[in-house]
Amino acid sequence: MDDTATSKLPESTIEAHTTIEEPEAGDAAVVGECIAAGETAMTEITDYDQSDADDLARAAAWGVYQEDHAESLVETTLEATGLGNATDKRPKVREWVKIILEDALDEPSVGRIPCSDPGVVEIAKPVGVVGGLVPSTNPVSTVANLAILALKGRNALVFSASPAGLPPTAEAVGYIRAELAAVGAPRNLVQVLPAPxxxxxxxxxxxxxxxxxxxxxxxxxxxxxxxxxxxxxxGEGNPVALVDTGADIERVAADTVDSAAYDGGTVCAAESCAVAPEAVYADLRTELAAAGGYRCDAAATDRLRETLFPDGSGPDRAVIGRSAPDLAAEAGIDVPDGTTTLLVEPTDTDTDPLVTECLSPVLATLSVPDFAAGLDATERILDRAGAGHSVAVHTDDRERALRAARRLGVCRMVVNQPDLNSSGLADNGLTPSLSMGGGTWAGNQLAHNLSCREFIQTTRVAFPVESDATDDATVFAPYTEGANADTATDG
Structure with missing residues (x-):
């Protein structure tokens, strides 16, 4: 790695900031100790006002945002997980965290919060001790994201990391705990379950x-x-870039290649597929190649499939998150310098695993007769993998974009942008977040980008208001006097 190493917190300091001595009573008891410590910490901040809660969120962000901390966390993540690259991880730890914090600071989360319902006063309260499971694909920014949102609501938070993700998670939590102590808050507001x-x-x-x-x-x-x-x-990611004939193909190609390759393809919002009408398909493939894509022939595609999906199920953990040249070398494919993404043409969108989430810089491309057929293909792909998550539509026709929105079962759709922007970490009005729900399409309770609103619950106090009841005729007239007039009866 050519990144300059920077000093970490001493191991003893990180240990003291992140773990509670493990009792012998078993895993449930270990967790119970952490939960109890979090509950105690919450009692110490019961009287925190909005300004205090905002400072808790700032402390969480600042713990990982500081340049020396961020560099150390990037290095630790790469050493521990082997996933992604330093160039893309740096903005995930710094710029993305700052954007998430800025958005959260705009939201009220303590005491009386704005409510437009007549006669209703709404009081925000914490949800309790939050349990967060951290992915090895994105440990540090996930920790920062959840810590900002949970602390903003005056909650405590206990993380559980994967074995590979534990070192960066523990380091990030250590930095956050140190910052909490610096602002006079209890360290145990944020914890990580102890090793192993x-x-x-x-x-x-x-x-x-x-x-x-x-x-x-x-x-x-x-x-x-x-x-x-x-x-x-x-929900599971597997975003599709749906391209229309009027799109700026050069821009589409550059956006899609950059997004698909971002941090080794480990971001859930990175495109997995691109669907385009046959009228522009060849041009799209040419521009994708010019932007850094390598067009795999049938033999290379077969080798790549066997490398990523050796048993035909999920992608092989040993090869995901690598750069395109490294993954190509693993598959025995020679690629030119400057290759960032491997382009494949799937054999069958209904069965080929390369049309699912590869967690790698791989982009499947599909030619269809026209935009309507593109909608059909995109729907099939998402129904198979990535339901509810996101889609990027590239078109110069606003009505076609809205047509896609009405048709496709996704919680977010970006227009003329890389799908990476569906995370809201760009100027498009979506809530910035690294956790993106897929609604009932994905079996999720969350149908939007995770925000601090999910980490408060409210008491709604209803005072009497003057009645504004209307008569029956006003309420039912559109039904009784309209198309249903012949069938409507007064029972």
Missing amino acids: ASKPKSNALLDQADLVQVTGSAANVRAGQASGTPNYCV
Whole structure:
């Protein structure tokens, strides 16, 4: 790695900031100790006002944002997980965290909050101790994201990391705890379960937390949703770039290649597929190649498929998150310098695993007769993998974009942008977040980008107001005097 190493917190300091001495009573007891410590910490901030809560969120962000901390966290993440690259991880730890903080600071989360309902006063309160499962694909920024949002609502937070993700998670939590102490807040507002990381500990956390947030593997998301604990779990990514004939093909290609390759393809909002009408398909492939894509022939595509999906199921953990040249070399494919993305043409969108989330810089491209057929193909792809998540539509026709929005079962659609922007980390009005729900399409309770609103609950106080009741004729006239007049009767 050519990045200059920077100093970390001493191991003893990180240990003191992140773990509670593990009792011998088993995994449930270990988790119980952390939950109890979080509850105690919450009692110490009961009287915090909005300004105090905002400072908690700032402390969480600043803990990882500081340049020396960020550099160390990037290095630790790469050493521990082997996923992605330093160039793309730096903005995830700094710029993205800053954007998320800025958005959260605009939201009221303590005491009386704005309410437009007549006679109603709404009082915001914490949800409790939040359990967060951290993915190894994106550990540090996930920790910062959740810590900002949970602390903004005056909650405590306990993280559970994967074995590979534990070192960067522990380091990030250590920095955050140090900043909490610096502002006079209890360190135990943020904790991580002690080593060794394990599924039993994660499952115990899912069971004992007041609220669960899971960003990560499909197995962890299913566990979170089946835990019986209120939860905001997120859907599987597999975004499609749907291209129209009037799109700026050169821009589309540059945006899509950059997005698909971002941090080794490990971001859930990175495009997996591009669907284009045959009238512009050849031009799109040419521009994708000019932007850094390598067009795999049938033999190379077969080798890549065997490398990524050796048993035909999910992508092989040993090869995901690599650069395009490294992945190509693993598959025995020679690619030229400057290659950032591997372009493949799938054999069958209904069965080829290369049309699912590869967690790698791989982009499947598909030619269709026209935009209507593109909608059909995009719907099939998303129904198979990535339901509810996101789609990027590239068109010069606003009505076609809205037509796609009405048709496709996704919670977010970006227009003339890379799908990476569906995370809201760009100027498009979406809530910036690294956790993106897929609604009932994905079996999620969350149908938008995770925000601090999910980490408060409210008491709505209703005072009497003057009645504004209307007569029956006013309420039912559109029905009784309209198309249904012949069938409407007064029982």
